[in-house]
Each structure stands twice: as C-alpha cells, then as structure tokens.
Amino acid sequence: MAEQDWVSERFTEHQDRLRAVAYRMLGSPGEAEDAVQEAWLRVSRADTGQVENPAGWLTTVVARVCLNMLEARRNRREDAAGALPPEPATPHAGVQAPGRAGPEDEALLADSVGVALMVVLDTLAPVERLAFVLHDVFAVSFGEIGTIIDRSPAAARQLASRARRRVQGAAGAAEAARPAKRDIVEAFLSASRNGDFAALIEILDPDVVVGEIRGGHAVATFFAGGAKAARLALVDGVPSAVWLHRGRPRAVFAFTVIGGRITRIAIDTDPDRLGDLDIVLLPAATRERL
Numbered sequence: 001m002a003e004q005d006w007v008s009e010r011f012t013e014h015q016d017r018l019r020a021v022a023y024r025m026l027g028s029p030g031e032a033e034d035a036v037q038e039a040w041l042r043v044s045r046a047d048t049g050q051v052e053n054p055a056g057w058l059t060t061v062v063a064r065v066c067l068n069m070l071e072a073r074r075n076r077r078e079d080a081a082g083a084l085p086p087e088p089a090t091p092h093a094g095v096q097a098p099g100r101a102g103p104e105d106e107a108l109l110a111d112s113v114g115v116a117l118m119v120v121l122d123t124l125a126p127v128e129r130l131a132f133v134l135h136d137v138f139a140v141s142f143g144e145i146g147t148i149i150d151r152s153p154a155a156a157r158q159l160a161s162r163a164r165r166r167v168q169g170a171a172g173a174a175e176a177a178r179p180a181k182r183d184i185v186e187a188f189l190s191a192s193r194n195g196d197f198a199a200l201i202e203i204l205d206p207d208v209v210v211g212e213i214r215g216g217h218a219v220a221t222f223f224a225g226g227a228k229a230a231r232l233a234l235v236d237g238v239p240s241a242v243w244l245h246r247g248r249p250r251a252v253f254a255f256t257v258i259g260g261r262i263t264r265i266a267i268d269t270d271p272d273r274l275g276d277l278d279i280v281l282l283p284a285a286t287r288e289r290l
Helices: 002-026 029-044 054-076 103-111 115-121 126-137 142-149 153-176 180-194 197-203 216-223 271-275
Strands: 204-210 230-235 238-245 248-258 261-268 279-281
Touching: 002 029, 002 054, 002 126, 029 054, 054 126, 054 142, 115 126, 115 153, 126 142, 126 153, 142 153, 180 197, 180 230, 180 238, 180 248, 180 261, 197 204, 197 216, 204 216, 230 248, 248 271
Parallel strands: 204 261
Antiparallel strands: 230 238, 230 279, 238 248, 248 261
C-alpha cells in the first residue's frame, strides 16, 4: 500500500507536465488525456523499487505510450511515409549540440506553437516527433530519448535535428507571411500602452464592442494608456492578448477582426477555462513559453 501511495503521489505531482508532453506529442487534448490515463495504468502496476528519478521515469512511460499511439495512427494512414534512413554513426556537421537552444531558435519555435506547429509535427515520423518534442520542448537528454526509442544518443540527436530543420523551415515561412490579425493585435497593444488615442481609433471599428462598452471612441478611451501588463500571445494558436498578474494569466483578450479593424474584443477571466488554454507569449524582442 505504501508503494502504491508513493506512485499515486508522484503521478499527481507531475501530472500537468505529463499531460503537456502528451499534448505536444499527439496534438489532441482528448488523445493526450487517453495517453496519460494509459500511463497511469502502466505505472500503477509497475515495480518502482529501482526508480530514482520519478519525473524522468513518468515522462518515459508517457512518451512510450504516445509513440505507440503515433505509430498506430501512422499505420492507419494510406499515404504513410516509407522507412527512415539508416541510423547514422555520428551526427552531421552543424547539428546543434545538446543543451538549451539559443534565443533566436527559442523565438522561432515559440512562434510556431499551436496549429501551425501541430500541422508540421504531423508530417514527421513518430520517432522524429518524439525526439524533437522531448528534447527541444521538454529538455530531455538524447541519452534518455535513445533509451525510449531503442536508438543511440547520436541517432536520437540526428532525429531531433532533422525534425527541427523542418519545423524551423515551416515556422520561418509562416513568419514571412504572418496573418494580418497578429499585426493588428500587436498594434492595438502598442497604441494602448502608449496612450495613442488616434492610433486606437484607426485600429478599432467604429461599432466595436467590448462587453458593455460600444463604439470606437468609447473603447479607445477605455484602453488608452492601459494594457501595461497585457502581452501579445498565441492562445490555442490564435493571435490574442493575455493579461498577467505575478507571471500568471488572469485574463485572455480574444479579438474579432473584419476588414482590417477590430470589431469585438471578448475578455475571459474564468480560471478554469484559462487553465485549459495553450498559451504562448510573444513579446516583441524575446519570446517565452508559459
């Protein structure tokens, strides 16, 4: 009973991270929840006597469950890709060394999180996706990744590098053709912080609605000089704004844009709903993940 209690406590302690790993791996909240539940069934029956790193052990279990689910999904597709190239003996020149990515890489990867990233990840082989997600997003070592996929650390590094190039290429293309909505939201936040009433009037539709506030002048007056703690963000992959208090999201601003102007701003402050959102902050200079 004591061992079962220990497993339950450790699983509960790391459950949010495990769910995040599963979601990045699978791209579906429902499938991620299924993977976490399957992982719990496995760990609840496992011998934990030799477990020295509960977080790493649980992450490994969830990753293996997700890998099985990805492979099953891939096998169901009629247009499944062929086998991966042979395992390389050493990584190619120019492959980034293990460790944290540089600021430029982090910004590029953060900007691709959401729908665009999930689309790219779906084109990767399951082991490529696992290697990239675990290393680049969750800082799992290539040695641990290699154990999960039964490959050498060098091969795991090569898989992550191959996936990273494809993700960065797709993210770069998306950055070159950024949706106008993000530019508009960014301009709105800037004008609001700077108290630029004229700029707000240009961005807002004359009939814009924000809760009980209606009309461009009324909304511009309300926001002018405000939004000091609001940050540009991707919320479930959509350009939005997030108001932070002590580093935690307390409100999400969703924008409706028609004809290049903001016609509605919906503000959600419900803690339960905010907790279910995938939020990636996108400041002007450097970008950091929540």
